Amino acid sequence: TDPSPGASGELRKVRVAALPISETAALWGGIKAGIFREQGLDVEVVPAQGGAQAIPALINGDIDFAIGQPFGPFRADLQNLGVVIIGNYASSYADGDDINAVVASPKSGITRPSQLAGRKVSVNSLGAAGDVTIMAAVEKDGGDPAKVKFVEVAFPDAPAQLAAGNIDAAWVTEPFITQLRKRGDVLVVAPYQATVPGLATLTTITSSKLKDSDAALVADFSSAMKKTLTWAKDPANEKDLRQAIKDNLELPEAVADSVRLPAFGWELDRAGLEQLATLAQKYRVLDRRPDFDRLIQQQ
Amino acid sequence: MRKILLGAVGLLGFLVVWQLIPALGLVDPHYLPYATDVFGRLAEEVRDLAFWRRVRLTMTSWAIGLTVATLAAVALGTVVGLVPFLRRATHTTVEFLRPVPSVALIPLAVLMFGLQMRAALVIIVYAAFWQVFVQVIYGVADVDTVARDTARSFGLTRAERLRYLVLPTALPYLMTGLRLGAAVALILAVTAEMVIGNPGLGRMIELSRSAGDAVGLYGLVVVTGILGLLVNVVFRFVERRSLAWHQSVLADEAAR
Amino acid sequence: MPDGSPLLRVEHLRKVYASGRGEVEAIGDLSFTMDPGELLCIVGPSGCGKTTLLKCLAGLLRPTSGLVEMEGSPVTGPSPAMAVVFQEYGRSLYPWLTVRGNVELPLRHKKLSRAERARLVTDALDAVGLPQSARSHPWQLSGGMQQRVAIARAIAYQPDVLIMDEPFAAVDAQTRADLEDLVRELHLTRGISTVFVTHDIDESVYLGQRVLVLSNSPTRVQEDLVIDLPGERDQLTTRALPRFTELRTHVYEQIQRAKRGPAAAPQPAP
Amino acid sequence: MPDGSPLLRVEHLRKVYASGRGEVEAIGDLSFTMDPGELLCIVGPSGCGKTTLLKCLAGLLRPTSGLVEMEGSPVTGPSPAMAVVFQEYGRSLYPWLTVRGNVELPLRHKKLSRAERARLVTDALDAVGLPQSARSHPWQLSGGMQQRVAIARAIAYQPDVLIMDEPFAAVDAQTRADLEDLVRELHLTRGISTVFVTHDIDESVYLGQRVLVLSNSPTRVQEDLVIDLPGERDQLTTRALPRFTELRTHVYEQIQRAKRGPAAAPQPAP
Amino acid sequence: MTALGAGRARPRGPGARAAENVLFAVGLPVLAVGLWAVWSTRSANRFLVGPRALLDAFRQTWIGPAFVDDVLPSVYRLLAGLFASILLGVAAGVVIGRIRPLREILEPLLEFFRAIPPPVLIPVAMLLLGITDTMKVVVIVSGAIWPILLNTIEGVRATDSVMLETARSFRISRWDRLWLLILPAASPRIMTGVRQALSVALILMVISEMFASSAGLGYRIAYFQRNYLIAEMWSGILLLGLIGVFLAVVFGVVERRVLRWYHGMKEITRA
Numbered sequence A: 001t002d003p004s005p006g007a008s009g010e011l012r013k014v015r016v017a018a019l020p021i022s023e024t025a026a027l028w029g030g031i032k033a034g035i036f037r038e039q040g041l042d043v044e045v046v047p048a049q050g051g052a053q054a055i056p057a058l059i060n061g062d063i064d065f066a067i068g069q070p071f072g073p074f075r076a077d078l079q080n081l082g083v084v085i086i087g088n089y090a091s092s093y094a095d096g097d098d099i100n101a102v103v104a105s106p107k108s109g110i111t112r113p114s115q116l117a118g119r120k121v122s123v124n125s126l127g128a129a130g131d132v133t134i135m136a137a138v139e140k141d142g143g144d145p146a147k148v149k150f151v152e153v154a155f156p157d158a159p160a161q162l163a164a165g166n167i168d169a170a171w172v173t174e175p176f177i178t179q180l181r182k183r184g185d186v187l188v189v190a191p192y193q194a195t196v197p198g199l200a201t202l203t204t205i206t207s208s209k210l211k212d213s214d215a216a217l218v219a220d221f222s223s224a225m226k227k228t229l230t231w232a233k234d235p236a237n238e239k240d241l242r243q244a245i246k247d248n249l250e251l252p253e254a255v256a257d258s259v260r261l262p263a264f265g266w267e268l269d270r271a272g273l274e275q276l277a278t279l280a281q282k283y284r285v286l287d288r289r290p291d292f293d294r295l296i297q298q299q
Numbered sequence B: 001m002r003k004i005l006l007g008a009v010g011l012l013g014f015l016v017v018w019q020l021i022p023a024l025g026l027v028d029p030h031y032l033p034y035a036t037d038v039f040g041r042l043a044e045e046v047r048d049l050a051f052w053r054r055v056r057l058t059m060t061s062w063a064i065g066l067t068v069a070t071l072a073a074v075a076l077g078t079v080v081g082l083v084p085f086l087r088r089a090t091h092t093t094v095e096f097l098r099p100v101p102s103v104a105l106i107p108l109a110v111l112m113f114g115l116q117m118r119a120a121l122v123i124i125v126y127a128a129f130w131q132v133f134v135q136v137i138y139g140v141a142d143v144d145t146v147a148r149d150t151a152r153s154f155g156l157t158r159a160e161r162l163r164y165l166v167l168p169t170a171l172p173y174l175m176t177g178l179r180l181g182a183a184v185a186l187i188l189a190v191t192a193e194m195v196i197g198n199p200g201l202g203r204m205i206e207l208s209r210s211a212g213d214a215v216g217l218y219g220l221v222v223v224t225g226i227l228g229l230l231v232n233v234v235f236r237f238v239e240r241r242s243l244a245w246h247q248s249v250l251a252d253e254a255a256r
Numbered sequence C, D: 001m002p003d004g005s006p007l008l009r010v011e012h013l014r015k016v017y018a019s020g021r022g023e024v025e026a027i028g029d030l031s032f033t034m035d036p037g038e039l040l041c042i043v044g045p046s047g048c049g050k051t052t053l054l055k056c057l058a059g060l061l062r063p064t065s066g067l068v069e070m071e072g073s074p075v076t077g078p079s080p081a082m083a084v085v086f087q088e089y090g091r092s093l094y095p096w097l098t099v100r101g102n103v104e105l106p107l108r109h110k111k112l113s114r115a116e117r118a119r120l121v122t123d124a125l126d127a128v129g130l131p132q133s134a135r136s137h138p139w140q141l142s143g144g145m146q147q148r149v150a151i152a153r154a155i156a157y158q159p160d161v162l163i164m165d166e167p168f169a170a171v172d173a174q175t176r177a178d179l180e181d182l183v184r185e186l187h188l189t190r191g192i193s194t195v196f197v198t199h200d201i202d203e204s205v206y207l208g209q210r211v212l213v214l215s216n217s218p219t220r221v222q223e224d225l226v227i228d229l230p231g232e233r234d235q236l237t238t239r240a241l242p243r244f245t246e247l248r249t250h251v252y253e254q255i256q257r258a259k260r261g262p263a264a265a266p267q268p269a270p
Numbered sequence E: 001m002t003a004l005g006a007g008r009a010r011p012r013g014p015g016a017r018a019a020e021n022v023l024f025a026v027g028l029p030v031l032a033v034g035l036w037a038v039w040s041t042r043s044a045n046r047f048l049v050g051p052r053a054l055l056d057a058f059r060q061t062w063i064g065p066a067f068v069d070d071v072l073p074s075v076y077r078l079l080a081g082l083f084a085s086i087l088l089g090v091a092a093g094v095v096i097g098r099i100r101p102l103r104e105i106l107e108p109l110l111e112f113f114r115a116i117p118p119p120v121l122i123p124v125a126m127l128l129l130g131i132t133d134t135m136k137v138v139v140i141v142s143g144a145i146w147p148i149l150l151n152t153i154e155g156v157r158a159t160d161s162v163m164l165e166t167a168r169s170f171r172i173s174r175w176d177r178l179w180l181l182i183l184p185a186a187s188p189r190i191m192t193g194v195r196q197a198l199s200v201a202l203i204l205m206v207i208s209e210m211f212a213s214s215a216g217l218g219y220r221i222a223y224f225q226r227n228y229l230i231a232e233m234w235s236g237i238l239l240l241g242l243i244g245v246f247l248a249v250v251f252g253v254v255e256r257r258v259l260r261w262y263h264g265m266k267e268i269t270r271a
């Protein structure tokens, strides 16, 4: 799409909610690289903690776009809140080391997904992609998915709880996977890769109201996002990306340099998302299926 | 002076215990870092201007929230406490609203005010309000019967009775309410920043947490505690001045 | 002012305290009147209901039945023309105010200039012998001093009606004599109507134009005695009068009768 | 017990209240002794430091300097053999306890059978004329009744030393006379050593074996007067004795002198 | 208990009194619900629901197995935390209030801990105590104890000096002095603190379950909130409020018994 008339004139203010995690580096980097300015947009990143806060703000018009896990919009769609996914943001890897994984303490003796049955496994948020894919992985490996005891433990707290023996295994993201493996904990399974390879971890969403009332803005933002994500995928820009993490997250240098980044990309994998919803329904995490035709409107 | 010294002894004792917990291997120092490390990090932090900006942001929402909550609670608490009809009529409603956790109201606040400081303020005010309100209601009811008869017999006007009888009687209660409210307001200022993500100490805590940076995290927790401590020092000072006539302060003076 | 209509009219006053367990009939059936400008002393056994009566007169307590009229209209609440000195003086002073602040407090809503107010306070404190304690707090004072502050507060208020409940109980003999003369002087020069409860029989006779002796509770009027001593009195000569001794003996006997039974038949005045 | 050594020895007692702003010298320099089994009355102008002195004797207040000795050893805290009736009787009763509970309170740690305790309480309440109020709370009583509860508590405690601070200030003349005789009786039959502060000069002469007149603050002993009335006294005949009148006049004069100046030279006893 | 208003005659009969009490208890809530019902028919906000929808959600969500699985364990932890807070708060408050050096040593430390937000305390509590009920009870205590502690300290410190001297002069033993003087004298303040602790404990029960949990009332509310099950979320908040009212009623009965003397004393001249 062409840049809107504002390209040379005034910039349009856009507020985007994003989690303060290393994945957001692409957005920060893109802004710094001037990709959004070229599109006539002046982006402010609002660090919302997950969809619970971002979606109300989206509906109320305080923010224009949000980047979040797909389960947020799933749930919102089930409640007819008027949310649309306009593009992907980041996905897990279909092969190789994934960006999230279930890690078990060596004491627990767990090495395979099926052994998770009957054990205490932590996820950061119950009733979302984590436990759904883990259950799927357990079942696939021949275990009884209903027997896994999930508890909610935030990613950063998981290593300590694992060490203390309060949980047997934990579903964590980077940098905790690396940290745990280094100390001798066992990587059991990367549940996304094992069940829906390449599953989207973060998507870009907006309200259907904004999409209908200001299609131009949505289009401008989409094209800027697309360019940004392409920019982020380019290995040549990795240094800038890591710099963005350091600037915005105050992570220790070493961690920022080593943290594994997801696969960035704008094109949605609708089939993967639908599969996730099917699994969620199967394990009674969702009682209905979101209306994908309404929810997913790839820009 | 003695007081400061003794207080320092208490804090020091705590620091020693803290240092010992990881040192004795009770907890892995990765998760509960040494006190020395934490204070070392803090010493670096305080040289950073950004740190002070965050402190200022947090304390601003704290101060605004507490002030609004206190004013509202004192005004409403006095009226409700003094008028038996209102007191009885609002009783169940108050008891119903009080236990509603402010954290659960965050989405509502966000919905109404967006991801802004105002949303955090609403939460702070809501939580701190009840702390002061309950104390004021009880304090206002504690007026001595003879003292009240005195005021009535001399024909003091309502405003005068309020100013010279009811408020001084309720003042010790109010002071306790303020100290409780101040701590709750600080807790919620930080928590709201953690959850909503508006800039300040709380967001920094959340960042350190998601980065697995335990030393930084506890450094910030310590900062929060120290802020609470300072707030208390201020309130203690105000209290000593305004309650110089009160039994509790008198007893301390006499013991000197 | 003696235009014939009484200042105060109490008729068939009855007061029952109803508390959780059971009721206490503090005042049984009390009737009397008081003229404007009169100085009426009330004596009676401990616990007979004097304080209760005063509170009803002052409009602080609602009678269970009966009538209390002030200047022809029923008393429903405290009147601004009235000052009360409470028996529990300690609790009637506000610990958060200084002595001066306590005395000044009721003057605030009188429309007075600041200087005038200060003068009233200073005069009142001088009159009770506490000029040097103005800046102390009540809890820094002895019991007698606290009681005098309460008296000073009532005096500074310049009331038309002064109600005092055992106001000199905690002060020494000399101060008491001075304060008695102060009350008489206020009564004579300013024409303040005064109701004065005391346990000191000599005091009641020395001060009063009339002494009301109450019976044991449930209270009635045991005796309503006119004190026919000369209007000009002083501590030495008046107390030395034979008539004084007669009167005080009579009152003493009445109180003894009152203590024995609640409804003893009143005796004719001697 | 009159083995020559005094029960109480006060030497160069000085007490300065130091509060935020400035200091108040309540007691300047006080020395006296008291024999076991004696009944000592203390009189003095309002605010001269009587209550302060009693608190020092009772070990409730630490003197600024000087010595207070009880039975040969310095007083450092309240002694179990002592009972105190406070001037602020209202505040010394616990509102959450009934009258009976208040009187019983100090008996709890005496090793007494339940029946004995109950008897002591009942006797004490009878003695002060409050048998019917045992189940009331203090705030349901009149001022005089409250004061009598405080007296009953001290009596029921059966102390060796009884310290009373204006204990009869709030009761009527008749009750007062009865209570005076009660104190004399306790003193005579049980040999209780008693320190008795009063503002009533007649009372001090009638009750005391000795009257200590204190000067205005900073307090000194203005006069230490032995009351040479017969040991057997009664309200009518003793008070009618000419010697009684002489003594009371003398005490009265001394108090007047005391009020005038703190260090007036003591006069020889008449 | 009014310091400003004049005395007011009240109906006497027990039946009339009970009816009046009920009227006062439900009057304002009924009025509020009425207004809310009217308002909800006009407003289209998805995050605020009308009373009907809320009631439906309440019935579907809480009446049934969820009551046993989620609500009862939470209430049990709440009560455990509350009792522990009262015991600890009063005991510590009395000791700290009476012993001045101790107060001076501990005060800064207590203030320090008081200011720490429970969400950051929870991971540490989890580390030391595991993901157990004890941990959650400790979190509840860590917040609910403060109003009780502070009020007890203040109440104990404000014990009337003449009353204290009375006790001292009669050599009443420390233990008796505690039970017969200090605690009763401080009881109006302690009760104020407990009343505040009720709601704080309820709030912390929710917070303790919002982290590291997989069941419980607080967890449910957080879950509904995250999943935009708005009516269900409000029904959880409604349930919290109801529990709060219930606790307050029970507490009111206890308070009236414990503070009978106090209310009697304050009410005398109201008659």
Ligand SMILES: Nc1ncnc2c1ncn2[C@@H]1O[C@H](COP(=O)(O)OP(=O)(O)OP(=O)(O)O)[C@@H](O)[C@H]1O
Pocket: C017, C018, C019, C024, C025, C026, C044, C045, C046, C047, C048, C049, C050, C051, C052, C053, C087, C217, D139, D140, D141, D142, D143, D144, D145, D170, D171, D172, E268
């Ligand atoms: N609040 C109350 N509740 C119940 N009874 C009360 C209350 N106040 C007073 N009484 C009772 O009423 C009676 C009269 O009390 P009141 O205080 O009027 O006596 P009084 O004449 O002032 O006595 P005194 O000379 O001792 O002060 C007493 O028997 C007392 O017990």
Ligand SMILES: Nc1ncnc2c1ncn2[C@@H]1O[C@H](COP(=O)(O)OP(=O)(O)OP(=O)(O)O)[C@@H](O)[C@H]1O
Pocket: C139, C140, C141, C142, C143, C144, C145, C170, C171, C172, D017, D018, D019, D024, D025, D026, D044, D045, D046, D047, D048, D049, D050, D051, D052, D053, D087, D217
């Ligand atoms: N807590 C205090 N702080 C400062 N000054 C005090 C305090 N208590 C008493 N005083 C002062 O000490 C002096 C003596 O007081 P005290 O109570 O002993 O007098 P008293 O002889 O008992 O008087 P009264 O007969 O009026 O009871 C008074 O001048 C009083 O102002």
Ligand SMILES: [Mg+2]
Pocket: C050, C051, C052, C087, C165, D142, D143, D144
């Ligand atoms: Mg009275």
Ligand SMILES: [Mg+2]
Pocket: C142, C143, C144, D050, D051, D052, D087, D165
């Ligand atoms: Mg005294």
